[in-house]
Amino acid sequence: MKRLFLLFFLLLSFGVSAQRIQDGSYRTIGYIESNGTIKDGSYRVVGHIESNGTVKDGSYRVIGHIESNGTIKIKDGSYRVIGHIESNGTVKDESYRPIGHYSNVPKEWVAWFFFFQ
Secondary structure, three states: OHHHOOOEEOOOOOOOOEEEEEOOOOOEEEEEEOOOEEEEOOOOEEEEEOOOOEEEEOOOOEEEEEEEEOEEEEEEOOOOEEEEEOOOOEEEEOOOOEEEEOOOOOHHHHHHHHHHO
16 A cells, blocks of 8 residues: 555755655655646646645546644545644544654645545
């Protein structure tokens, strides 16, 4: 299961429009553009994260929501909580069990790869 892999988020540079996402074996698994467009390793659009926290699939159907009020709550398309992202770098499932970690990347990117991919 992809969300069980510890993802290494490597930022290539701050001036590049798309950031490469690699898995624990350093294989490129996707790209995230500064406008919120998410592409797979073959550059196919697979999703979008809007500035208001709405998460959409590649066909622009709403599949979730990212809500921030201290701890980030990740909700599915029906507003059921499916996960949490904490400021200390811990990613937790809906029952607050740790499922991963992150550092130095936007929480929205973490949400996509742990909960919506």
